Ligand code: SF4
Ligand code: SF4
């Protein structure tokens with residue numbers, strides 16, 4: 001999309017907007033331009049009364065500036081609007097004008113501004129430059145979570161008809177097929193067969209992927225992007241379930257660990273995923289749901305499912321506590337620590353000896369569930385050598401792809417490259433020659449970005465490979481004969 | 486003017502301050518804590534969560550870890566503020582005898598008053614210098630300047646004025662006000678029998694500016710001591726992880 005020019009002449013980059021036909025599929029009716037500002041204020045009023053986290057983010061900031069140097073988006077672009085406090089200020093100024101005493105009385109003096117189309121256009125630019133990584137929330141002395149502001153901003157924009165094409169298309173697929181990649185059952189089975197053949201070549205025996213198998217104990221929910229981009233992660237998970245002899249299945253009705261609803265539209269898209277999850281659980285007799293690799297996805301399932309699971313979505317009886325939701329990493333580590341998995345790090349198909357793997361901690365896994373140590377436990381046991389970057393764990397910087405701002409148009413793609421700057425510096429300084437990141441959005445960002453930033457192995461020519469964590473685990477599992485029992 | 490500031494305004498100020506704080510906090514509780522959106526560390530129990538919040542508040546831990554230069558301004562500033570606030574209450578109420586009353590066998594009355602004067606002066610100067618540094622920082626560091634509104638500077642200037650006048654009264658004998666005069670005046674206010682303001686222009690200004698600060702307190706970012714409690718209440722809370730171990734597998738935990 002060409003740059004958007006505001007009425008004062010400034011140019012901003014924005015993601016491509018969804019066409020009307022796509023918005024209909026998302027149940028979004030575009031509000032006419034002249035009504036948008038007034039409507040946005042009404043939505044803001046709704047959200048401030050709905051979520052305490054938003055009200056506090058609006059009213060609690062003291063502008064200390066601690067968060068500024070901590071946001072990879074600001075570090076990469078040096079655009080002052082990408083300072084977390086300034087990003088939140090795009091909304092806070094309007095909030096002040098309409099919902100606070102000081103803003104109504106003193107206006108500009110306290111930084112309050114009217115809601116206009118320009119403000120909304122800026123929102124659409126800068127709320128889609130935030131990756132909702134929550135590093136700012138982690139460092140803020142008050143714990144102000146700018147991600148909450150971004151989310152509310154995006155939801156308001158969404159309701160007004162500012163829908164980015166990428167998130168819109170993926171979300172429409174959620175309504176129609178239950179996953180963001182638009183995979184049909186036939187395509188899923190097809191991919192599985194292909195992967196089973198591949199594993200037969202590597203391992204010498206077939207490992208099947210059960211699909212929609214009734215009376216399964218475990219529902220494995222991979223990220224649908226794994227089918228298109230990260231086949232190794234699927235193979236890793238299949239090998240793990242085969243190894244432990246699980247009665248597991250994959251549901252074609254609910255094939256999405258990721259959750260664009262969390263990122264853009266919690267009211268309907270995220271609810272739809274929650275509904276599909278509980279329906280699959282009921283239909284297939286599931287006792288435990290294991291989620292595959294996806295950072296923001298896990299945050300959504302861990303933190304939001306309980307509230308979003310209400311009678312209307314799940315029907316009576318299917319509640320959070322009855323069927324536990326976990327992620328695959330934690331299950332793997334529990335078994336590893338109990339000494340039940342035999343791994344051979346020296347004999348890993350994906351990481352031959354001489355490979356130095358560095359681990360990029362996906363923000364949402366480490367800042368929503370502190371899984372840094374869990375990842376490391378798996379990784380150190382699966383690959384020959386690890387070289388850490390700095391900082392790591394919950395202090396890690398985002399890769400810049402978070403919240404699926406994975407736009408391809410030249411303007412936004414350029415920004416993506418800049419958002420990755422900090423990460424590229426970190427990887428380079430680590431001295432590793434292979435990247436591991438257990439998040440499908442991270443992977444989708446890394447694949448092109450290692451090329452753009454020319455992150456190479458020692459020879460200076462080969463671009464660094466990128467893999468998930470379960471990929472390495474699967475390849476390091478030692479099967480005795482066919483079944484490990 | 487002296488009549489209004491000394492006898493009427495204080496009651497208005499206190500009413501607006503308390504009413505304003507209550508109103509503002511009530512507003513914060515309209516929205517509910519919808520999702521358990523916690524941030525590391527993930528304490529496993531409520532006491533651990535509360536301990537973390539308290540630690541954050543007394544040490545400014547995040548500022549210390551992520552913005553050391555700011556910490557060297559902000560933390561001493563707030564400590565001085567706390568000391569001076571406490572000192573005003575105790576010093577004026579006990580006429581500077583607070584240390585003597587606390588440790589009668591160790592500190593004489595005379596020493597207590599000297600200590601009270603000394604600490605008041607020292608913290609007053611720390612407060613002033615730290616505020617100046619914060620103002621400088623807001624102006625000089627670009628990333629902080631761009632996120633600042635005019636009111637952010639005005640808050641600092643107002644505090645500087647209050648502290649500057651206070652320090653001046655401490656340091657310049659002719660401008661100073663004795664504890665007993667202040668106590669007499671305050672006692673009048675508290676017993677709803679207001680006495681006239683002491684005849685000291687600096688005290689008048691000091692007292693007026695403090696009231697202005699208290700008046701805007703509930704309607705500005707000065708509310709942040711409450712804000713930190715309410716916000717951390719959302720993001721620092723315990724979480725119980727579902728038990729590990731997969732049902733129906735041949736290899737089990
Ligand atoms: S660190 Fe927190 S309080 Fe400070 S400017 Fe950023 S959001 Fe505001
Ligand atoms: S959530 Fe991440 S990208 Fe967004 S403002 Fe905060 S640090 Fe920046």
Ligand code: SF4
Pocket residue numbers: 131132133295296361362363364365397398399400401402403439441442445
């Ligand atoms: S893409 Fe990866 S690094 Fe970035 S927010 Fe998601 S989990 Fe975090």
